[in-house]
Amino acid sequence: MHDATLFLTHEEARDPEVSSQLDGDYPAVDAEGAHYLDGHTIYYGTAADLIEERREDVAVDDTEISTGRAKVLVPRAIDFYVDVSTDPGFIGISSASAGEWFVKRVAAQTGVNVMQTRIDVDAFAEHIRDQETADAWNVSHSRDYGGGKEKTSIEYHDAADLASASNGTIGLGFEYFWDDIAMRGVIYESGYVANYRDGLLEEVFAKWVREEVLPFLEIEHDEEETTEQTELTEDEQDRAEVAVTDGGSDE
Structure with a gap:
């Protein structure tokens, strides 16, 4: 499994390379690059730093038990996927809370602007719907009826219909073929994507994000300043992973 919370980048990078930094101390970056015939280089790897937690x-x-909250620095590692060689580009990290420093580092080193993003899930569903083999195992909708009234619905497995992934789809569990590879995963409006394909290489996941997801990234509310990205909630992620493991194996 590979997953990432995505950030949209703008502006031409001074240098799109993400280099390793391994000197026995934090922060640390272990980066690799995959070079493609179209001239793109996608970087991926692992980064670690000391993250402040409470x-x-x-x-x-002899008289009481007292409790409090103390700040501590805890080592945390994230997986990352980066391609800022074009405008727009993307930065993906496996944990937004533990990887904010890495996003800021890439932005500072490459000279790109990082924007809060959303994914147009309706458009992504329309994109894969043209394939005869495409299917959905999870479709989540949210519709605003005005006056503070909003309805959210989630359909799994047999109840999920790819044709219904339109007009307010906030989450999609998908299956389809891309580049002759059977892909299975989830994509959420919040900017979170995951691919459950067994044995999928990191560079292939990064290339899939670039070719299949990047075209559907949008700046949230047309904001023009850097903002913090929100990752999939624990409840959403738990439900998504339960659904995928209960839905049978890939062919």
Whole structure:
């Protein structure tokens, strides 16, 4: 499985290379590049840094038990996928909370602007719907009826219909062939994508994001300043992973 919360980048990069930094200390970056005939180089790998978190402290004495929250630095690692060789480009990280520093690092080193993004899931569904073998195992909708009234619905497996992935689709569990590879995964309006294809190489996942997902990335609310990306909620991710593991294996 490979997954990423995506950030949309704009402006021409001074240098699109993502280089390794391994000197035995944090932050650390272990990067590789895949070169393609069209001239693109997609970078992928692992990055790690000390991330500030809050830990519960408990103290016991003769009269009371006191609790509090203390700030601690914890080592955290993320997987990343980057292609900023064109405008627009993308940065994908496996954890937004642990990888914000890496996104800022790439932006500073390459000179691109990083924007909060959303994915037009309706358009992505229309894109794959032309394939005879394309199918959906999860379709999530959200419709705003005005006056503060909103309805969210989720259909799984037999109840999920790729044809219904239109007019407000916020999440899609998909199956289709891309570049002669059977792809199976999820894509969410929030900017989160995952591919459950067994044995899929990191560089292939990154190329799939570039060719199949990047065209459907949009700036959220037409904002013109860098903002923090929100990743898939734990509840959404848990439901998506339960659904995919319960839906049978790839052919």
